[in-house]
Amino acid sequence: MTHTPHQKTVPGARQERPRPSAPPELDYTGRRHRRAMEDAGLLDMARRIPAALGQTARLAWSVDRRMVIAILTCQLLSGVGTAVMLAAVAAAMRHLFSAADAGTALRAAWPALVVAAVAQAAGSAAWIGADWATRRLNPKIASAADLTIVDLHMRAELSAYDAEGFKDRSQAAETGALRAVDLADDAKTLTNAFVQLLSAASVLTVLHPLLLGVLLLSVVPRGMGGVIAARIDYRVHDRTVSARSVRGMMRWWLTTAELADELRANTMREYLHFWYRTMCDRVEGKELAGAGPYLRVTAVAAALSGFFVLGMWASLGALVLGGGMALAAAGTAIVASQTAGRALNAIVRYGAVMFHHGLYLSDYHAFLDEVRAMTLDRGTATVRAPRAIHLDEAEFTYPHKAAPALHKLSLTLERGEVVALVGENGAGKSTLVRLITGLTLATSGSVRWDGTDLAGADPESVWRHVGLVPQQNGHWPLAARENITLGRQTEFGDARVWQAAEQVGMGDALRALPDGLDTLLARSVWGGHELSGGQWQRLACARALHRSPGLLILDEPTSEMDARGEHLIFRALREMAKDRITLVVTHRLDNVKMADRIIVLDQGRIREEGTFDSLVSQPGSLLAELYALSQDR
Numbered sequence: 074m075t076h077t078p079h080q081k082t083v084p085g086a087r088q089e090r091p092r093p094s095a096p097p098e099l100d101y102t103g104r105r106h107r108r109a110m111e112d113a114g115l116l117d118m119a120r121r122i123p124a125a126l127g128q129t130a131r132l133a134w135s136v137d138r139r140m141v142i143a144i145l146t147c148q149l150l151s152g153v154g155t156a157v158m159l160a161a162v163a164a165a166m167r168h169l170f171s172a173a174d175a176g177t178a179l180r181a182a183w184p185a186l187v188v189a190a191v192a193q194a195a196g197s198a199a200w201i202g203a204d205w206a207t208r209r210l211n212p213k214i215a216s217a218a219d220l221t222i223v224d225l226h227m228r229a230e231l232s233a234y235d236a237e238g239f240k241d242r243s244q245a246a247e248t249g250a251l252r253a254v255d256l257a258d259d260a261k262t263l264t265n266a267f268v269q270l271l272s273a274a275s276v277l278t279v280l281h282p283l284l285l286g287v288l289l290l291s292v293v294p295r296g297m298g299g300v301i302a303a304r305i306d307y308r309v310h311d312r313t314v315s316a317r318s319v320r321g322m323m324r325w326w327l328t329t330a331e332l333a334d335e336l337r338a339n340t341m342r343e344y345l346h347f348w349y350r351t352m353c354d355r356v357e358g359k360e361l362a363g364a365g366p367y368l369r370v371t372a373v374a375a376a377l378s379g380f381f382v383l384g385m386w387a388s389l390g391a392l393v394l395g396g397g398m399a400l401a402a403a404g405t406a407i408v409a410s411q412t413a414g415r416a417l418n419a420i421v422r423y424g425a426v427m428f429h430h431g432l433y434l435s436d437y438h439a440f441l442d443e444v445r446a447m448t449l450d451r452g453t454a455t456v457r458a459p460r461a462i463h464l465d466e467a468e469f470t471y472p473h474k475a476a477p478a479l480h481k482l483s484l485t486l487e488r489g490e491v492v493a494l495v496g497e498n499g500a501g502k503s504t505l506v507r508l509i510t511g512l513t514l515a516t517s518g519s520v521r522w523d524g525t526d527l528a529g530a531d532p533e534s535v536w537r538h539v540g541l542v543p544q545q546n547g548h549w550p551l552a553a554r555e556n557i558t559l560g561r562q563t564e565f566g567d568a569r570v571w572q573a574a575e576q577v578g579m580g581d582a583l584r585a586l587p588d589g590l591d592t593l594l595a596r597s598v599w600g601g602h603e604l605s606g607g608q609w610q611r612l613a614c615a616r617a618l619h620r621s622p623g624l625l626i627l628d629e630p631t632s633e634m635d636a637r638g639e640h641l642i643f644r645a646l647r648e649m650a651k652d653r654i655t656l657v658v659t660h661r662l663d664n665v666k667m668a669d670r671i672i673v674l675d676q677g678r679i680r681e682e683g684t685f686d687s688l689v690s691q692p693g694s695l696l697a698e699l700y701a702l703s704q705d706r
């Protein structure tokens with residue numbers, strides 16, 4: 074073997090690194106729906122078109138009745154225009170073919186020809202009117218469909234999010250919401266085509282029923298082809314929905330400024346690019362695999378259809394030659410069959426498109442039904458700011474988990490005390506916070522605010538009295554003011570906003586912003602401004618303090634804060650403590666010394682409870698062990 078100078082073998086050269094493993098194949102978890110699709114025959118599918126029409130009409134009617142009426146009226150006028158045009162053409166043909174010379178023929182035929190032209194123009198104008206009304210309707214449909222999805226997400230029980238494949242179904246529903254607009258367009262074209270067909274078909278039937286039959290035949294293969302092709306398309310969509318969903322999430326992570334540092338400094342780019350590329354290739358591969366069958370189906374359908382069109386022309390020729398139809402009637406039949414053919418083609422094409430979009434719309438409706446069934450609807454009991462919260466053998470198991478995250482906890486929290494909740498990762502602290510705040514309901518046992526069981530309480534009335542700083546809080550792309558007042562925007566003035574800001578040591582930072590409280594806190598938006606991680610956390614604490622809630626809960630509130638910020642927060646908690654129940658979840662055990670009581674959770678059970686001094690001096694205490702570990706650096 075010869076070596077070129079560039080192909081030197083260097084001893085100990087860097088071996089090619091093993092390729093990282095590809096991301097696992099993802100499968101859409103809305104299988105129930107897919108099976109329904111696979112099992113459906115063509116007739117079942119055709120039945121979906123009226124259903125999709127009905128759903129679209131209901132959606133459109135609910136957003137703008139006037140525009141729906143305008144569209145229907147224009148459709149009707151357009152159909153009448155076609156009928157009048159065809160009748161006028163028939164009259165003109167009779168004059169043209171019966172007159173002795175061309176001059177006489179034209180003189181006799183011109184009024185009918187003028188009527189035909191005016192009717193055609195009026196029909197076209199009506200069509201433009203329908204188009205205008207649809208354009209006014211479409212943005213409203215898009216907003217209504219989108220708002221419904223967003224609103225339902227926000228009103229659902231948290232357990233909805235834990236349901237298997239929730240994100241996939243949510244993504245499929247979003248596609249459905251986007252297609253709702255297309256459906257409105259399709260519905261308009263489809264109904265218009267029906268009206269046109271009705272007009273033309275009645276004229277054709279009068280001339281010779283055979284012509285209508287042959288014309289109808291020519292469209293059947295195209296219709297069947299359209300439906301099968303739509304099914305192929307939907308199947309591809311269905312098989313790629315999970316990959317597209319997770320790819321969409323990843324895309325955000327790869328392009329957002331928040332994660333840009335981590336991605337670069339930790340050399341994650343190469344693998345993540347490989348991961349993203351793999352997902353793109355998979356989606357692309359599945360889409361390409363669908364292209365061949367799609368083409369075959371449409372080609373066969375078009376060929377069959379063409380064969381039947383030839384049949385129609387042959388029938389027309391045979392009728393005229395055999396004396397079964399006058400030449401004038403044949404002329405009208407040609408115009409009518411052109412109109413009917415166009416209408417039939419539109420019916421088939423848009424029927425298939427509607428069927429196709431209808432599949433997405435059914436994902437949308439299925440998702441709405443699923444989430445509606447999970448909408449917060451617990452009861453009407455209202456609560457006040459709690460004097461005491463009682464947990465009585467409260468247990469909680471996450472959906473699809475065998476073991477409970479919390480085991481029969483009994484506990485009382487009293488107004489005026491500051492309680493620290495401590496435990497190792499996964500001990501159940503955040504889950505307990507969710508139970509106490511009524512974010513989720515106990516799967517057995519009860520959580521009561523004074524005398525009221527949260528299972529029967531109106532959750533909004535409960536949450537009015539909660540101020541929660543969760544582990545992950547929102548960096549809301551809103552003005553600084555709204556970032557503090559969010560949830561209570563209209564209730565207190567700016568004085569209270571500044572008070573909360575000072576309590577967390579953010580007064581100077583907010584004053585230094587270019588537009589003070591009006592500054593938009595979103596770096597990526599024009600004119601927006603960014604805060605540091607600790608400042609965002611201070612703002613989340615300010616938001617909770619601003620609410621002055623009856624139950625104040627801070628879950629790892631100071632993990633990103635400097636010592637001054639942390640000191641300020643805990644001082645504020647102590648100062649405000651007498652009017653509320655305060656619960657702090659923290660891993661920084663020096664902070665728990667300020668609590669009146671410490672609850673130590675271990676694997677979903679209360680392991681110990683008491684003051685800091687009493688617990689650390691207890692032999693075998695978990696808190697003492699964790700504290701000793703925290704000091705051993």
Ligand SMILES: Nc1ncnc2c1ncn2[C@@H]1O[C@H](COP(=O)(O)OP(=O)(O)OP(=O)(O)O)[C@@H](O)[C@H]1O
Pocket residue numbers: 235471472474478496497498499500501502503504505
């Ligand atoms: N949405 C969820 N679905 C299923 N299991 C969950 C969910 N959230 C938490 N868990 C499980 O419940 C248990 C308790 O979790 P929890 O978040 O309450 O722990 P934690 O004490 O707050 O932990 P950390 O200190 O890490 O925040 C863990 O085993 C966790 O895996």
